[in-house]
Amino acid sequence: MTSLLSPEIVSAASLTERCDSCGAAARLELALTSGGTLAFCGHHANKHAEGLLSVANKVTVEEGFEWAGQPQSA
Template identity: 65%
Template sequence: MSSLLSPEIVTVDSLTDRCDRCSAAARLTVTLTSGGELAFCGHHANRHHEDISRVGERITLEQGFEWAGK
């Protein structure tokens, strides 16, 4: 299990999810330490990178996406 300070980060070829904030194509999904999963487009993933890193147990990035939290 990852600590709150260092979530597991994996990269996949592509994601099929939609952003939970705006419905754009997801570039990042996060499995929350409290349970559940959220998806974010590139804009929202970078805008909320600190919060995502803090609450995430596992972060999945789409290949080629430059995430501010990495």
């Protein structure tokens, strides 16, 4: 089941987690709608941006990281 609402997207000065895919420093953390969390490095966060938006309840993006899934401000 996918979320019909966009997840809350917030920024943080820095993240301390490691990427769940490759172990690099995380640039993005997700709180999943199904419960639990995931963390991704910049490469994996951008590679899977569209899919991550559909399963996230909240997205925390490290300041300075340009995530492909983040709406551009006007």
